[in-house]
Amino acid sequence: MTGAPHELEDLREDDLARWLRPRARDSHKGDHGRVLCIGGDSGHGGAIMLAAEAALRCGAGLVDVATHVLHVPALLARRPEVMAQAVDDGRVPAALLASADVILCGPGLGQGDWGAAMFAQVLDDARPDTRLVLDADALNLLARRPRALPADSILTPHPGEAARLLGIEASEVQRDRAGALQGLCARYAAVVVLKGAGTLVGATGRGARRISAGNPGMAVGGMGDVLAGTIAGLCAQGLEAADAAACGALLHACAGDAAAGEGGERGLLPADLMPWLRRLANPQATA
Ligand SMILES: NC(=O)C1=CN([C@@H]2O[C@H](COP(=O)(O)OP(=O)(O)OC[C@H]3O[C@@H](n4cnc5c(N)ncnc54)[C@H](O)[C@@H]3O)[C@@H](O)[C@H]2O)[C@@H](O)CC1
Numbered sequence: 001m002t003g004a005p006h007e008l009e010d011l012r013e014d015d016l017a018r019w020l021r022p023r024a025r026d027s028h029k030g031d032h033g034r035v036l037c038i039g040g041d042s043g044h045g046g047a048i049m050l051a052a053e054a055a056l057r058c059g060a061g062l063v064d065v066a067t068h069v070l071h072v073p074a075l076l077a078r079r080p081e082v083m084a085q086a087v088d089d090g091r092v093p094a095a096l097l098a099s100a101d102v103i104l105c106g107p108g109l110g111q112g113d114w115g116a117a118m119f120a121q122v123l124d125d126a127r128p129d130t131r132l133v134l135d136a137d138a139l140n141l142l143a144r145r146p147r148a149l150p151a152d153s154i155l156t157p158h159p160g161e162a163a164r165l166l167g168i169e170a171s172e173v174q175r176d177r178a179g180a181l182q183g184l185c186a187r188y189a190a191v192v193v194l195k196g197a198g199t200l201v202g203a204t205g206r207g208a209r210r211i212s213a214g215n216p217g218m219a220v221g222g223m224g225d226v227l228a229g230t231i232a233g234l235c236a237q238g239l240e241a242a243d244a245a246a247c248g249a250l251l252h253a254c255a256g257d258a259a260a261g262e263g264g265e266r267g268l269l270p271a272d273l274m275p276w277l278r279r280l281a282n283p284q285a286t287a
């Protein structure tokens with residue numbers, strides 16, 4: 001999609017098929033991308049687990065996790081498909097950084113020395129062609145100390161994080177969400193997903209996309225971590241950054257609606273979306 005910045009495209013579930021094509025019959029895991037998820041400081045291990053599992057459920061070929069030593073056994077018990085490495089000194093193993101097609105940094109990362117060191121390492125040492133998805137505390141660290149980002153980085157702020165990135169109040173973001181989106185895209189030269197009811201996705205010089213799917217059952221801790229993993233998993237499979245962000249936000253919102261349809265909005269859990277992410281990520285199979 002191209003056009004004037006004020007253009008707004010509404011996305012619906014049918015649009016998923018634009019981006020989620022059937023796989024080549026002879027494809028192998030190396031064709032579907034490698035995601036490295038960095039985060040999960042002490043007390044927030046679930047965030048990075050949810051993100052990693054979502055990346056797998058959206059079809060990423062390989063998923064690595066660099067997290068606090070405390071979380072490795074729980075992560076492997078829940079998802080043995082994930083390759084988890086403990087980071088105790090704030091240094092991500094160089095081989096993990098070098099092999100990643102996409103790095104998702106931030107869920108549960110914290111803003112202490114451990115998380116700040118890894119965030120700086122990602123910005124300093126990631127390969128120039130590695131796509132970055134920055135969420136949660138990576139956004140808070142960026143707001144505290146703005147830095148230039150690699151081209152086509154994806155930022156996924158909720159209104160509170162967006163406010164910190166812009167140096168304004170969350171209420172101001174909510175009063176003019178389209179304006180806040182434009183301001184974020186311009187200030188950080190990035191693809192931006194402004195979350196919340198009516199999620200907006202934008203990139204500098206392009207019209208915005210709006211997603212009206214999703215429901216208030218999704219207002220629960222961990223739901224954004226699933227979104228970040230979803231976008232990273234789609235990006236790893238070769239979608240360009242703006243499309244991975246839009247497709248990921250749409251897929252996540254539709255999965256939230258499908259899961260709420262099964263059991264109701266109240267009490268919906270982020271992990272309830274996982275089977276739906278898989279089903280909706282294969283639109284030809286479910287058509
Ligand atoms: N299971 C886990 O381990 C979880 C860990 N989490 C991690 O916890 C850390 C803190 O994240 P939080 O997002 O809770 O902290 P924040 O302080 O960034 O967000 C909470 C505040 O942001 C504002 N806000 C959020 N959504 C808003 C909306 N839709 N409209 C208006 N204002 C809004 C509100 O002021 C709210 O009190 C992050 O590292 C995060 O990744 C969370 O993701 C929750 C789950």
Ligand SMILES: Nc1ncnc2c1ncn2[C@@H]1O[C@H](COP(=O)(O)OP(=O)(O)O)[C@@H](O)[C@H]1O
Binds near residue numbers: 195218
């Ligand atoms: N009322 C709502 N309607 C639609 N989507 C919502 C609603 N409330 C929350 N969400 C979605 O849930 C996710 C919450 O993300 P976030 O606040 O980062 O959660 P967490 O950090 O706890 O994982 C976002 O994708 C947001 O769009």
Ligand SMILES: [Mg+2]
Binds near residue numbers: 136158224225
């Ligand atoms: Mg979040």
